[in-house]
Amino acid sequence: MMPRYITQDYRSRIRPTWCKGCSYYGVLAALTEVFAEKQIDPHRLNVVSGIGCSSRMTLCLNTFGLHTLHGRALPVAIGSRLVNPDLTVVVAAGDGDFFSIGIGHFVHAARKNFDMTVICMDNRMYAMTKNQASPTSIVGYRGSLTPWGKMSVPLNVLEFAIACDATFVSRTFAGSQQHMQETISRGLDHRGFSFIEVIAPCGTFDRTATLASLSPRMVDINREHRHDPADKKAALAAAVQALDYDASDDAPVPIGVFWENSVPTFEERIAEIKKAHKKKASFASLLKNYSL
Amino acid sequence: MSAGDILMKASAHEGFDATVVKSFPSNIRGGYSQSLVTIAEKPAVSPIGDCAILFALSSNAFLLDTLHLTPRTLILVETTAHADGQGRDRFKQLSAAGQTIFSVPVLQLARETAGSSAIRSTVALGILGELLGMGGDQLRAAVAWRFREKGTGLIELNRIALDAGILWARQHIDKKYWLTVPRRRARTDREDRFMLEGNQAVALGAIAAGCTFYTSYPITPATGVGETLSRLMTAHGGVAYQAEDEIAALGAAIGASFAGVKTMTATSGPGLSLMQEFLGYASMVELPVVVVDVQRAGPSTGMPTKHSQDDLFAAIFGGHGEGQRIVIAPATVEECFSATVTAFNCAEHYQCPVIVLSDSTLGMMKRVIAKSALESPVIINRDIFTGSDDTPTPWLRYRLTDSGTNPLTIPGVSSVTYRATGIEHNEDSTPATTPFERCAQMEKRFRKLRRIEMEMDNPVLWDLEPADTVPLDACLCSWGLTASITREAIASLRGEGFRIAAVYPRLLFPVCTEAFNRWADLCTLQIVVEANFTGQFCALLRMSTRARPHPLTVSRGEPFTPPEIAAGIRSIINKEAAA
Numbered sequence: 028m029m030p031r032y033i034t035q036d037y038r039s040r041i042r043p044t045w046c047k048g049c050s051y052y053g054v055l056a057a058l059t060e061v062f063a064e065k066q067i068d069p070h071r072l073n074v075v076s077g078i079g080c081s082s083r084m085t086l087c088l089n090t091f092g093l094h095t096l097h098g099r100a101l102p103v104a105i106g107s108r109l110v111n112p113d114l115t116v117v118v119a120a121g122d123g124d125f126f127s128i129g130i131g132h133f134v135h136a137a138r139k140n141f142d143m144t145v146i147c148m149d150n151r152m153y154a155m156t157k158n159q160a161s162p163t164s165i166v167g168y169r170g171s172l173t174p175w176g177k178m179s180v181p182l183n184v185l186e187f188a189i190a191c192d193a194t195f196v197s198r199t200f201a202g203s204q205q206h207m208q209e210t211i212s213r214g215l216d217h218r219g220f221s222f223i224e225v226i227a228p229c230g231t232f233d234r235t236a237t238l239a240s241l242s243p244r245m246v247d248i249n250r251e252h253r254h255d256p257a258d259k260k261a262a263l264a265a266a267v268q269a270l271d272y273d274a275s276d277d278a279p280v281p282i283g284v285f286w287e288n289s290v291p292t293f294e295e296r297i298a299e300i301k302k303a304h305k306k307k308a309s310f311a312s313l314l315k316n317y318s319l
Numbered sequence: 320m321s322a323g324d325i326l327m328k329a330s331a332h333e334g335f336d337a338t339v340v341k342s343f344p345s346n347i348r349g350g351y352s353q354s355l356v357t358i359a360e361k362p363a364v365s366p367i368g369d370c371a372i373l374f375a376l377s378s379n380a381f382l383l384d385t386l387h388l389t390p391r392t393l394i395l396v397e398t399t400a401h402a403d404g405q406g407r408d409r410f411k412q413l414s415a416a417g418q419t420i421f422s423v424p425v426l427q428l429a430r431e432t433a434g435s436s437a438i439r440s441t442v443a444l445g446i447l448g449e450l451l452g453m454g455g456d457q458l459r460a461a462v463a464w465r466f467r468e469k470g471t472g473l474i475e476l477n478r479i480a481l482d483a484g485i486l487w488a489r490q491h492i493d494k495k496y497w498l499t500v501p502r503r504r505a506r507t508d509r510e511d512r513f514m515l516e517g518n519q520a521v522a523l524g525a526i527a528a529g530c531t532f533y534t535s536y537p538i539t540p541a542t543g544v545g546e547t548l549s550r551l552m553t554a555h556g557g558v559a560y561q562a563e564d565e566i567a568a569l570g571a572a573i574g575a576s577f578a579g580v581k582t583m584t585a586t587s588g589p590g591l592s593l594m595q596e597f598l599g600y601a602s603m604v605e606l607p608v609v610v611v612d613v614q615r616a617g618p619s620t621g622m623p624t625k626h627s628q629d630d631l632f633a634a635i636f637g638g639h640g641e642g643q644r645i646v647i648a649p650a651t652v653e654e655c656f657s658a659t660v661t662a663f664n665c666a667e668h669y670q671c672p673v674i675v676l677s678d679s680t681l682g683m684m685k686r687v688i689a690k691s692a693l694e695s696p697v698i699i700n701r702d703i704f705t706g707s708d709d710t711p712t713p714w715l716r717y718r719l720t721d722s723g724t725n726p727l728t729i730p731g732v733s734s735v736t737y738r739a740t741g742i743e744h745n746e747d748s749t750p751a752t753t754p755f756e757r758c759a760q761m762e763k764r765f766r767k768l769r770r771i772e773m774e775m776d777n778p779v780l781w782d783l784e785p786a787d788t789v790p791l792d793a794c795l796c797s798w799g800l801t802a803s804i805t806r807e808a809i810a811s812l813r814g815e816g817f818r819i820a821a822v823y824p825r826l827l828f829p830v831c832t833e834a835f836n837r838w839a840d841l842c843t844l845q846i847v848v849e850a851n852f853t854g855q856f857c858a859l860l861r862m863s864t865r866a867r868p869h870p871l872t873v874s875r876g877e878p879f880t881p882p883e884i885a886a887g888i889r890s891i892i893n894k895e896a897a898a
Contacts, residue, residue, distance in 0.1 A: 039738070040713065041749055070736050075574070078741075085738050086750065091730040093577055093604070094740035095570070096596055102567035106574025106582070107730065109558050110532050114578065114730050132570075135563040300553060308554040310527055314693065316551075317519065319331050319509040 034063045037072075039089045045080060050201035050227040050238055054148055055087055057207035058117070061215065062090075064208075067115050074117045075104040077124035080155045081148035081227075084119040098129030101136040101145070108141055112294045115215065116143040123153045123161040126182055130162075137191035137220045142292040144214040144221045145193075147184065148201070150229040158232040165273050184224050185266035189259070189286050194219035196262070196286040198269065200245050201227035202238035206282060213284060219292050226280065241280060244272065248283040262286035322440035323354025324685065325465050326447060328514065329457040330358040331687045338366045340684045342877060345539060345623040351379040355387065358451070360501065365807035366684055366800075367878050371498060372450065374443050376425060378406045386877060393496060394420040395446065397439070398427070419496060423487070432483040433476045441477045445484020450497050455485055511690040517655040517681040518543030518585075520688070521611055522551060524659025525583050527696055530609070531557035532575040532582040534568045536590060539623045540679035541613035544585035565590035569597040569610065576606045577739060579703070579729035581663055585611035587679075588621070588630045595638035598672050602642025604739035605717070605724075605764065607666035607701060609659070611675045613682040616876050625876030626680040628799050629851040634674045635828045635859070641761075643768050645669065646828040648676040650802040652686040656693055658825060664699040665775070669767045670724055676827065678850070680878050681800040697776075702726040706734035713747040719759055723767035768829050778826035779834045782806070783841075784818050791842040792892050795821040796835075796868065797849060798856055801879055805848045808884035817892065827856065830863045839866035844895050846871050848884055 037059040045051050062072065072090035076082035078097035085092035091114075095103045104118045125133055125147050136145075152170065153159040160170035160177040163184060167176035188196045195217040199210040207225065214221035228236040248254040254265055262285045272280040291299075323339040330337040338357045344350035355370075357363050372393045375381035378400040388394075394413065401410035401422065413420050423446065429439040441462065448458045462477045515523070522544050525533065533552055535545040545559065552559040557580075562568035565586050572582040586594065591612045601608050612634060616627035634646045645665050649658035655677060662673040704710075704726035716737045718725050728735045737748050743760060745751035751760075772778050784791065797805035802823040809819050822838045824831055839845060845868035847857035854870025861867060871887045873879050 070734050071731050073578070073730050074738075086740060088738070089736060090738075091577075091736045092738035093574065094738060094742065095573075096600055096741060099566060099570045099597070102562065102570030103574035103577075105560075105567075106532070106534070106571035106576075107578040108574075109560055109571065110575040110580045110582075111578045111731055131563060132567055135567070297558060301556070304553050304556075307556040308551075310523075310555075313526065313551050313555060314513060314523065314690075315510075317513040317515050317523075319328070319512040319514055319687065 030063065030066060032063050032066055032069070034059045037062045037069055037089050039087055041086045043087050044083055046231050048230045049080070050150070050230065051081055051084070051148060053201045053204060054146070054207065054225055054227060055084060057204060057211055058084070058088070060208050061211045064212065065215065071114055072117065073104070073107050073114045074119060075100045075107070076118070077120035077129060079121040079124050079153070081119060081121040082124060098124050098127070099132065100124070101129065101132040104143055105136060105141055108143060108294060109297070112142070112298070118143055118145045120147065122147055122149040122151060122163040122184070126162040126184060126187075134191050137188060137193035137222065139293040140192070140194055140219045140290060142219055142294055144211065144223065146211070146223045146225060148225050148227045149184065150227050150233065151181070152229060152232060154229045154232055181270060183266065183270045185269050185285055186263065188222040189263055189266055193222045194288050194290060195221035195284070196266070197222065197284040198224040198226065198282045200241065200280070200282050201225050202242045203245065206245075206247065210284070217287060219290065226282070244277065244280045246279040246281050248281045248285070250283070254283060254285070256284040256287040259286060259288075320352055320354060321465050322444045323356050325444055325458065325461040326356050327685060327687070328461040328464060329448065329453060330356075331512065331514065332457045332460065332509070333453065335359060336362045336687060338363060338684060338686045340366050340680055342680070343624055351377065351383060353380065353384060358500070364810065365804045365881050366686070367804050367880055368807065369880070369882065372447065374447060375400055376439060376443060381406055382409060387880060390416070390418060392418070394418060395423050395443070396420065398422045398424045421492060428483045428487060429480055433480040435476065438476055438480045441480040442484040442487075445481040446488040449485045449488035450492065452497060452500050455481065513688045513690065513693065514685055515652055515688050516543060516683055516685050517649075517652045517677055518613065518683065519547045520652050520655035521585065521659045521675065521677065521682075522547035523693065524656040525609070525663070526551055526555055527656070527693070528581060528660045528663035529698055529700065530581045530583050530663060531555075532560070532572065532580050533557070533584070534560040534562050534571045534582070535584050535586065536562050536565045536568050538565075538587045538590050540615055540682050541585045541587045541590070541611065543682060544611060544613070565593040566597065569594040569608070572608050573597060573601055573606055576608050577730070579732060581607070581667065583609040583611065585613065587613050587615045587623075588617045588633065591630055591633055591637065598644065599638045599640055599642045600741045601672040602644060602764070603741045605670040606739065607670055608672050609662045609666050609675065610672060611659070611677060614676060614678040616874070622876045624679055626678055626800075626850060626878050627874065627876065628676070628678055628801060628849050629855070629874065630676065631827065631851065631855040631859070634676055643669075643671050643764050644828065645671065645673040645768065645771065645826070646676060647673065647825055648799040648827050649681065649825070650799055650823060652681070652684065653688055653692040654825070655681065657696065660696040660698070661775070661825075664697070665771070667699050667701040668724070669771070670701070670727070671767065676799060678800055704728050704733060704735065710735050715746040716748050717744060717760060717763065718746050719763050721766075723763050723765075771826065771829055772831045772833055775826055778824065778831050780823045780825065782809070782821040782823070784820050789818055791820055792817045793819055793844040793846055793888060794838055794842040795819055795888065796824070796838065796845070796847045796856070796860070797821070798824055798827060799849070801848055801850050804879050804881055805884050807881040808888065811881065812885050812888060819888075828859075830859060832864050835860055835864040835866050839864060844892065845869065846888060846891055848872075848879065848887070850874065850878060
């Protein structure tokens, strides 16, 4: 049987604003491939993003979507999930968006375990505003607002996501279409808060890492290290090491699913409460609580 | 605090109109708290007024509570509260001035009869009830109601304390000091009368309007809206969600609105500040959302439990850029219900954020309300497009229509998708920033509200003098709770022979320019009464209408009283006449 939707059905007419050769084109392609593979109705998909180069993703898709405020994609996505649990919700934004201005929302969305797939396109800088240090930039990174070098250590987003009790924590690489598709597909299948860090260097401002230079260094921890994502201790240990790839130019870059477990989602907990109140109370009966 | 509720309930059962206004500090317990109970034969216009009886249970109450005192006020004061120091001096001073004042050993009575000083306010309640000629039965029933969840032991203790108070009043206060309240038959229509706080009326208004998603972050004095909806929403099949902060609360409300349901969040001033960026977003993407601001005295932490109307400018002009918003203000508890319904209707119809400006006093005051005030309001739902075979491609979500609005498509419901973006966009929601496209969309968005004054039911309420042959002394305007207090002040000024016309806007923004230009033409002396320091609505009228009103303002954490407003108006009229 012919599939109902092909990859192209998920693309809007809008051309991305990304620079030529940007690693984000790959993420966009992977997303549409996975949507088509799963044959999700475009009108049952809600792709929510913040502000920044990566957040333009929403506009490039032909699904429903909200291109929101800087750092605020998660609360908006949560609102749509809470009132319509049948929607597939994907949140896409950058490292600055999720982990600088929006980090407060990340903690709570992960902890509450909303069923959504959260994709952080991590280029370790603010690119749209033309090169400033982000929480994931390395120490000493020279951004336009840190001309003498960034003074804080980078945030380990994988370790952080596990600490926030995200129930699916993974990392993939924008240079590997297949790995991205596999990871996004698993993220969408996971029932709960699926966090996916995509290593996606900025071809314009990043003078050290490129897709080509990083590519040979990728090591899938599940395949090559037989990492078991159900083992939390091992997951944390792997996450702690995941930041070390800046140590040298040939240090391995671990990717794969670091941590996955299954606990009820926030939406499921709400459904439980709703089940207990099956009969919808009329307005008149609610009023009785206040009668004289 | 509970004594006020009990007295109100008992009075309401006797068939009176009853209101209780509360004022307390921002502590969990302790500090000086006050309940102002108004009992009236006909529905009272103002919930604030002169005090017939002041019962001071502490020296703080005795020394500080002077706002509502008149030389005719009967003062009852706890014996230990005037035993020494300033209390003793004040007692002497008042007695010497001829004030009727009684020393009452409330604490002692509570300890001797019920064995606990904590129950002193119930003793005071017994005394008050007796002075009002209420009879013990209604009070006993109201006490049992108030402590129904605390067990029979506590109810019995309170009953003993109540009886001790009643007995003391009979033995110690001469009948000539009792208030002659007309006897009434206890009403039997309890099922059709409701005791509601302003915040609860807002919550019920939201449910009546069809709201199924409520989200908020705790903040005084707005939490009552959420406390009510957290329970009612579940019973009603909706969802109430506690967000991690006010930004997330409004964000979630907007996300839920995009997903097709009516949504609301409630907050107070500091929360409104945090919501400003998302308010701009809702204006830009044209999604309906209702934000209730139960105002408190700012700026910063200010006085978190205290009355103020100082968020008007923040509600109208807060945030960056120019986005279309609607601001509505209820003046009574009944209007907290109807204004919330109106807010939802406006949000759905005009597809933009609507802010309801309540305040701490209005939000937390309790009032007896007839069922008719809560029955079958008109409900407007958004125009939803589900898709059809000849759906235009691309879908023009922001088409340049005459009305400025277009149908919405809903995820999971409509086959036609679109992406809402906070970036300036063209008709099909593609980012577009040429001067031509920008102008077209700005004009389209503002076109939506161009005729709101004509389209909305009763955007202002007029109170005109019957005959227009004699020139007016002044024309008045007031909004929110202050409008209710102003109405009573105007009634007394008219009694003195002043000729005054008044207008009370419910729609504060966009400004009802037609109504206020007409208002300005009624009389050259115009006055706006409001509870903020700078006279914000007054300034707004000067900015956008022919009116050149004088401000009459107060910013002290407690509402105006009717005599203060009357005095203020009198003074402005006299000053103008002399000039």
